[in-house]
Amino acid sequence: MRFPHPALKREAGAVAESELGAAREIAQALSATMRSFPGCVGIAANQIGELTRVIVVDISVNPKATTKSGLLQLVNPVIVASEGSEVAREGCLSIPDYTANVRRATSIAVQALSPGGEPLRIETDGFEARCLIHEIDHLDGLLFLDRVDSLTSDVFRRKKRAD
Ligand SMILES: [Zn+2]
Numbered sequence: 001m002r003f004p005h006p007a008l009k010r011e012a013g014a015v016a017e018s019e020l021g022a023a024r025e026i027a028q029a030l031s032a033t034m035r036s037f038p039g040c041v042g043i044a045a046n047q048i049g050e051l052t053r054v055i056v057v058d059i060s061v062n063p064k065a066t067t068k069s070g071l072l073q074l075v076n077p078v079i080v081a082s083e084g085s086e087v088a089r090e091g092c093l094s095i096p097d098y099t100a101n102v103r104r105a106t107s108i109a110v111q112a113l114s115p116g117g118e119p120l121r122i123e124t125d126g127f128e129a130r131c132l133i134h135e136i137d138h139l140d141g142l143l144f145l146d147r148v149d150s151l152t153s154d155v156f157r158r159k160k161r162a163d
Pocket residue numbers: 091092093094134138
């Protein structure tokens with residue numbers, strides 16, 4: 001799929017308490033999908049065609065990450081505090097042909113529910129913060145390409161793999 005799926009451009013709806021069972025199943029499906037792509041560190045429900053506010057992030061494999069919370073499965077995540085600003089390269093499972101330099105906050109606090117409905121607060125920074133912001137953007141119908149300063153100088157076509 002080379003053209004962004006319409007669900008990627010739409011805002012996902014909040015999960016009501018009565019919908020937590022469905023949200024748990026989506027979190028499971030997201031985790032399985034993330035695991036099936038080596039190097040994939042996060043995924044949002046929009047990317048599997050579900051317009052509901054669930055994301056999964058696990059940046060454990062990244063050697064340069066400063067903070068690692070392990071597997072995060074978040075329902076209705078909201079960024080409640082953010083600080084700093086840094087430009088770094090990002091990619092996305094849903095936009096396989098491109099990477100881009102994107103400016104993001106360097107440290108954030110996120111409130112969410114666990115798939116079991118427990119309130120969570122995550123304070124993190126660096127690469128993990130970047131991934132959480134990227135995935136929460138997906139829930140608002142925003143792609144990393146929407147966040148670049150310049151489409152001409154900050155977006156890069158991935159080199160084709162030579163097989
Ligand atoms: Zn993405």
